[in-house]
Amino acid sequence: MVISDRLKTIREQKDLSQGDIEERTGLKRCYVSRVENGHTVPSIETLEKLARALEVPLYQFFYDGEAPPELQPIPTGAPNDNGEWGNSGESARFFERVRQLLGRLSEPDRKLILHMTSQMVRKNRP
Numbered sequence: 001m002v003i004s005d006r007l008k009t010i011r012e013q014k015d016l017s018q019g020d021i022e023e024r025t026g027l028k029r030c031y032v033s034r035v036e037n038g039h040t041v042p043s044i045e046t047l048e049k050l051a052r053a054l055e056v057p058l059y060q061f062f063y064d065g066e067a068p069p070e071l072q073p074i075p076t077g078a079p080n081d082n083g084e085w086g087n088s089g090e091s092a093r094f095f096e097r098v099r100q101l102l103g104r105l106s107e108p109d110r111k112l113i114l115h116m117t118s119q120m121v122r123k124n125r126p
Contacts, residue, residue, distance in 0.1 A: 003061050004038040024053035
């Protein structure tokens, strides 16, 4: 699924112009055009603005079906049968703390950490 194509399709189905989206979101028409043509990748916050302007749920940018996708159950925190690390106990608390800390970082810092992590994983592969 290409978000740019999906965004344009939804906008056209609702008979809205890029100028209408500009008025509803505060995003420049030229920015909306760049997103629709795949020249710019919008942030989640921008996608949320666009979804509100188009009066659609956010998942519709990522999902082709007519009905909402089936929700997967959230793990309860109890260890599962294969004993995966991070599902409960100390490891689950560690992941929760990492999630909280990553939420405080700026976007460039978050990207830097993800890049460094991916480089470390590549170097450690056999």
